[in-house]
Amino acid sequence: MSIGSTLKSCRKLRKLTQAALSDKTDLSESYISLIEKGKREPSISNLELIANALDIPLSLIILLSTSQMDNKELSTDLLDELTKTIYSLINES
DSSP: OOHHHHHHHHHHHTTOOHHHHHHHHTOOHHHHHHHHTTSOOOOHHHHHHHHHHHTOOHHHHHHHHOOTTTOTTSOHHHHHHHHHHHHHHHHHO
């Protein structure tokens, strides 16, 4: 999963629109859209702004963005289960 798709999923879990996330971060709505589409790579400082606005630790966002190719020591099933567990924890908070 890419950082953009991870951020989109987390934003939707928090029931925020791109406009609402834009307001919380002072980043433009178009910039957030480009990140989510994978057309822009956010800086670490912008990722921190977004993670804080979503109330999700940046480390979890990065972990969720890690693909199977990046984690050759983890099986696909284990990575999928870990992702589901993290999303369920995020959704509960």
